[in-house]
Amino acid sequence: MKEIIVIVVLIGASFVRCMSHQQQSARKPPNIVFILADDLGYGDLGCYGQHKIHTPYIDRLATEGMRFTQFYAGTAVCAPSRSALLTGQHTGHTYVRGNKEIQPEGQEPLADSVQTFAQLLQSVGYATGAFGKWGLGMVGTSGDPIRKGFDEFFGYNCQRQSHRYYPTHLWHNAEKVVLEGNDLSQKKHYAPAIIQEKALAFIEDNKDNPFFLFIPTVLPHAELQGPEDEHYKRYEHAFGETPYKGNGYGSDATVGGYASVSKPRATFAAMVSRLDAYVGEVLDQLDKLGLSDNTIIIFASDNGPHREGGADPQFFNSSGGLRGVKRDLYEGGIRTPFIVRWPGKVAAGSISDHLGAFWDIMPTLVEITAAPQPRYTDGLSFVPTLLGRSGQRQHPYLYWEFHEDGGRQAVRMGRWKGVRLQAKKSADAPIELYDLSTDVIERYDIADKHPDVVTLLRQAMDEAHQENSIFPFYYQGSEVY
Structure with missing residues (x-):
């Protein structure tokens, strides 16, 4: 009889703990993970029709969430597209509208007056971190990520530096992290792998708080380069290859130049698969920490596919049959793969033809998190679309x-x-x-x-x-x- 009582008590305690955990999850604002690929084409993913490159984890996001078919990036090149995303303004209004270089390192900084949605999330208690490529203002300037709503930044501050996958240094907030053993002749530290470790650590460090994790990865941006790991070996002998030789972009071989690639198609495919694997690691980390059910994951690309460094978007149908590539304002240059997973809120396996763009992210996340209204935005919240409700407002253009x-x-x-x-x-x-x-x-x-x-x-x-x-x-x- 005592044994039965003990079992009943244990079951009851377990039930109470489970209910308490569910109630806490219901009260806690949702975590947000935004993964922004670099130069990934609309057609580079399996869930958007890609047949030559393996992307099971991003495809899983689409299976478990909503896949958009008519969503658009900020514009057709890096910095202004990111500016449109973070400020909630299209490129006729947003502060940074081009890739304007600042020497010796960095790009034109966002002004003090510019407000980002990361700042709004920060104001309602979100821990915020950005891991990857910034390109909107060097350390110490008005556009420093730490001044634009991020508690922690790790990665390439300067997008010119991000042309290299084995750079001489990265940045952790205001600290320059020198990568000894990386130069034109040595490739010791693969930067995306280091950045990925920091992003996963951010999730661990903030598992008990609502957080916004921004991962503006450099993959699969040129140059074509990476370790000859399992991702590369998958494609090493899959395609007929013509070695790519030459610089091809910029005169500074230590920053802007692209190295020779013996198998450019295999290298590019490996870079996309490596990106996919990193997405899988984020999913695993959220699962391990019990955070998946209360985390919104958004996946997109900053613009259309590139042709630098030996990349071959025609071979891979990277634009998904659309006209144009990076730097074009035809559909192939600006239409982005866009996926949102939010368990219990967004219907799994749903597909939306809603017309939206990067400047809609700000009002959408503000509505979800009850953050303060932005001082300005060109965007419209697409929460009704995500939740399958009526009343979705539409842009006149x-x-x-x-x-x-x-x-x-x-x-x-x-x-x-x-x-x-x-x-x-x-x-x-x-x-x-x-x-x-x-x-x-x-x-x-x-x-x-x-x-x-x-x-x-x-x-x-x-x-x-x-x-x-x-x-x-x-x-x-x-x-x-």
Whole structure:
């Protein structure tokens, strides 16, 4: 009889502890993990139609969450896309609109006046950490990640430095972490692996607090490089290979130059699979610590696939059949793989064609976490879409600009897509028009058939763009900026 009583008491205590844990989880704000790939194409993942590269863990996110088919990056290149993400503003308004280099290291910093959603999360008690590539302001400047809402940063502050996978140094907050044994002739410390360890440690260190973990990984950004590990061996003999030789990007071989690659396709595929494995490690860490059910995971890429260093997006169909690559404002340059997993909230295996973009992340996370409303945003919360509710607000249009190669602008307005090239040379440069409902690959310019639509797109471009003295775009009078 005593034994029965003891068993009943133990079962009851276990039940109480379980209920208490569930109640605590229900009260605790959700953790947020945002994984941002670098130069990963819309078609580089299995769940988006990739057949040559193995991505089981990211595919698992799609199986267990919502996969978006019409979500867009901030723009078609690194720094301004990240600025649009963090500030909740499209590139006609956001502070950083191009990859403007600062010597000897770093990029144009976000100003003191710029507010990020990390700061808003920080204000309601979230522990915040960023691990990977920053590119929005060197240590000690107004754009230092520690001044923009992150309690901890580890990785490449300068995106120019991130061209190398075996760099001479990384940054931990204000500390320069020298990687002895890394130079042009030695490859001792593989930076993504070091950064990954720090990201996993952040989860462990903050398991008892609500946290926002930002992982702007450098994978699979050029240069093509990595250890000859199990990921590389998977593809080593899978593709016909032509060795890539040469620098190909920038004159500084220690920073901007790309080394020779004996098997560029195998190397690129390995980099994507290695990224996928790192996502798997994050999932395992959350599972191990009992955090998965109360953690939102968001996965995206900063822009379309690159062609530097021997990368071959055509071979892999990295743009997923869409026109364009990195630096293009056609769909292949800006449409991003976008996946959200939130157990018990977002329906597993769901697919959404909701039209959204990076500047929507800020209001969405603010609504989820009850953080203060931002001072400004171009975004709209897509929480109704995530939760399968009615009442989702829609953008009248989405807008992008790109400041290199003569300047480019693009507008998505429902089924219509307008693209303007050489926009810096003339505010009257022609606008190409595509009907994405019938021509998603943007093959047929039908501007001459719909002048009324072209007028609407031109008006949207004029409305969306606000001049920025640091990143000037339009001309004034006869002077071209």
